[in-house]
Amino acid sequence: MHLHWHRRDLRLTDNRGLAAAEGVGETVAVFVLDPGVLVHAGPPRVAFLLDALESLRADYQERGSDLLLARGDPREVLPALAEEYGVSTVTWCRDYSGLARDRDAAVRRALADVDVDRVAVHDAVHHGTTEPTVPTLADLGFDKSEATVPSAGTAAARERLGSFCESDIYRYDERRDYPADNCCSRLSAHLKYGTIGVREVYEETEAAKMEASDETERESVFEFQDQLAWREFYAQVLWDRPDVVTDNYKQYEQPIAWREDPEGLQAWKDGETGYPIVDAGMRQLREEAYMHNRVRMIVASFLTKDLLIDWRRGYEWFRKKLVDHDTANDNGGWQWAASTGTDAQPYFRIFNPVTQGERYDPDAEYITRYVPELASVPADTIHSWHDLDDGTRQMHAPEYSTPIVDHSKRREMALETFQRARGEAD
The missing domain is CATH 1.25.40.80 (Serine Threonine Protein Phosphatase 5, Tetratricopeptide repeat)
Structure with missing residues (x-):
C-alpha cells in the first residue's frame, strides 16, 4: 500500500507523484490542511482550494477510492497515517519555495522514524466517516469570500x-x-x-x-x-535561490531607500490613488481575487517607483488577495517591477500610469468596469485626470480620488533613489 500526499497537484492525470508508486499496491491519498500555510492565504484562495479538493475527491470516488483530509502539521499527520494504513511508500510532488523545502525535509525526517508495519490512530485525521467532507471556509476560520472565485477542479x-x-x-x-x-x-x-x-x-x-x-x-x-x-x-x-522571497535577487552597492508611507500604501490597496488604471487593477483584485497581467505590472511599478514603497509590501498584499498566488511567479513579477530581480526592468524604465492607461485601455472600458465613479466620464478626460484642476474633477466625478502623487516628480525621485543605491549619486 502506498500513501500519496497531495499539495499542489490536485489532479489524477499527469501526476508523477502518483505514477511513481504504480505497482506498489492500493493508493491512500491525503491532503493536509496546514494552519501554518493557511495563515498566509485570503478567503478567495482558500475557497478555490476547497472547491478543488471537492473536485479531486469526486474524481477519486469515481474510481472507487477517496481522498482523506487532515488538519494539522504534516510532520505529525503523515507518520500517523503511514502507521495506521501500514503503507510501504509515501510519495509527493516537489514544491520549490524555501519554506516548502524546509517542511518537506522535516517530513522526511519524521517518516524515517516510523515503523510502517505498525497501526496507530491520530486524532487530527478526519477519516472516520464513510463520506469524509471538505471543510467550509468558516470551519477554517475564514470569512466568506467577497471576491468571485472561479470554479476549481x-x-x-x-x-x-x-x-x-x-x-x-x-x-x-x-x-x-x-x-x-x-x-x-x-x-x-x-x-x-x-x-x-x-x-x-x-x-x-x-x-x-x-x-x-x-x-x-x-x-x-x-x-x-x-x-x-x-x-x-x-x-x-x-x-536555486530560496532567499529571493525576502531578499533582492539583484544586489546594489547601497540599500534602496524605500519610503515608509502608510497612507500611500493604503490608497494603493484600496484603489484610491487617483490614477484610473492603477485603481481599476486594485479594485479588480478586491472583486475577483485576480488581476490582468499587464495591470499587475502597472500597479507594481506604481507602488515601487511612484510611491517608492518596498516591493515586499506589495508582494504580501498580493499573496493575501490573489486566488492564483504562486510564490515563484509573484516574487519574480514583483522583483522585475522593482528592478531588483533576475531579468529586471532597468531602474530608469518607470511605467507612466497615464500613458499605460491610454495605450492599453484607450476607451477606458476596463477602467470604468471597476471604477464606477468614472462610468459617465469620457475616456479622454479619464486619461487626463492627473492634469485637470480640482473644479473640473469635481464636475466630472466628485466621488473619485485626486491623484495622490505627481508622477513626473516621483519619477525623478525614483531615479535619484536608485542612482544612490547604485553608487552613482551623492
Missing part, C-alpha cells in the same frame, strides 16, 4: 483550456496586454494548485498550433507557450 480547468484553445489563444500575442479584452487563459489558479498539469496545457496548445490558420496564429500560440516557460523559469530561480 480538473474538469473546470480542462473546460477553460479547451475554450481558450478554440479562439483566444490565436489573438493572445496581439491582445494579451489589453485588459478589457480578457483574452488571457485564466489558468493561473489551476496551474498553481495543479488541478491541471503544465505538460497537459503545453500539449493542448501544441494541438492548437497545428490547427492554426496562418503563421500569425501560430506565433500567437508560441507566445503563450513562452509564458509557460517563464513560469518554469521563476520556479527554477526559487529552487
Whole structure:
C-alpha cells in the first residue's frame, strides 16, 4: 500500500507523484490542511482550494477510492497515517519555495522514524466517516469570500483550456496586454494548485498550433507557450535561490531607500490613488481575487517607483488577495517591477500610469468596469485626470480620488533613489 500526499497537484492525470508508486499496491491519498500555510492565504484562495479538493475527491470516488483530509502539521499527520494504513511508500510532488523545502525535509525526517508495519490512530485525521467532507471556509476560520472565485477542479480547468484553445489563444500575442479584452487563459489558479498539469496545457496548445490558420496564429500560440516557460523559469530561480522571497535577487552597492508611507500604501490597496488604471487593477483584485497581467505590472511599478514603497509590501498584499498566488511567479513579477530581480526592468524604465492607461485601455472600458465613479466620464478626460484642476474633477466625478502623487516628480525621485543605491549619486 502506498500513501500519496497531495499539495499542489490536485489532479489524477499527469501526476508523477502518483505514477511513481504504480505497482506498489492500493493508493491512500491525503491532503493536509496546514494552519501554518493557511495563515498566509485570503478567503478567495482558500475557497478555490476547497472547491478543488471537492473536485479531486469526486474524481477519486469515481474510481472507487477517496481522498482523506487532515488538519494539522504534516510532520505529525503523515507518520500517523503511514502507521495506521501500514503503507510501504509515501510519495509527493516537489514544491520549490524555501519554506516548502524546509517542511518537506522535516517530513522526511519524521517518516524515517516510523515503523510502517505498525497501526496507530491520530486524532487530527478526519477519516472516520464513510463520506469524509471538505471543510467550509468558516470551519477554517475564514470569512466568506467577497471576491468571485472561479470554479476549481480538473474538469473546470480542462473546460477553460479547451475554450481558450478554440479562439483566444490565436489573438493572445496581439491582445494579451489589453485588459478589457480578457483574452488571457485564466489558468493561473489551476496551474498553481495543479488541478491541471503544465505538460497537459503545453500539449493542448501544441494541438492548437497545428490547427492554426496562418503563421500569425501560430506565433500567437508560441507566445503563450513562452509564458509557460517563464513560469518554469521563476520556479527554477526559487529552487536555486530560496532567499529571493525576502531578499533582492539583484544586489546594489547601497540599500534602496524605500519610503515608509502608510497612507500611500493604503490608497494603493484600496484603489484610491487617483490614477484610473492603477485603481481599476486594485479594485479588480478586491472583486475577483485576480488581476490582468499587464495591470499587475502597472500597479507594481506604481507602488515601487511612484510611491517608492518596498516591493515586499506589495508582494504580501498580493499573496493575501490573489486566488492564483504562486510564490515563484509573484516574487519574480514583483522583483522585475522593482528592478531588483533576475531579468529586471532597468531602474530608469518607470511605467507612466497615464500613458499605460491610454495605450492599453484607450476607451477606458476596463477602467470604468471597476471604477464606477468614472462610468459617465469620457475616456479622454479619464486619461487626463492627473492634469485637470480640482473644479473640473469635481464636475466630472466628485466621488473619485485626486491623484495622490505627481508622477513626473516621483519619477525623478525614483531615479535619484536608485542612482544612490547604485553608487552613482551623492
